Amino acid sequence: MTRKSTPSVATLLFFAAAFLLSAYFTFAAVQGDYGLFRRVEIMAEAEGLAKDLERLELEIGQMENLTRRLSDDYLDLDLLDEQARSVLGLARADEIVVD
Numbered sequence: 001m002t003r004k005s006t007p008s009v010a011t012l013l014f015f016a017a018a019f020l021l022s023a024y025f026t027f028a029a030v031q032g033d034y035g036l037f038r039r040v041e042i043m044a045e046a047e048g049l050a051k052d053l054e055r056l057e058l059e060i061g062q063m064e065n066l067t068r069r070l071s072d073d074y075l076d077l078d079l080l081d082e083q084a085r086s087v088l089g090l091a092r093a094d095e096i097v098v099d
Helices: 009-031 036-069 077-088
Strands: none
Touching: 009 036
């Protein structure tokens, strides 16, 4: 006579706990705070911030150029005339202003 062995309750509990732990760690590795999806979000955000940084550095360069051109050491009279017209609303006597 052959005896069929049935798994004990402890063995079933062990495998159930192992399965649940592996499922939890797999879920955390994919969707957790440090998971794969979060990594992709962070990389996309970093790319956006790098583009913003490049744009801001370009704006800073343009502002530094305008500031240098209006400084005492190097005065660009055309830029000074343009700024006086736009900021102060100045015009020469022989010009016609159209709104």
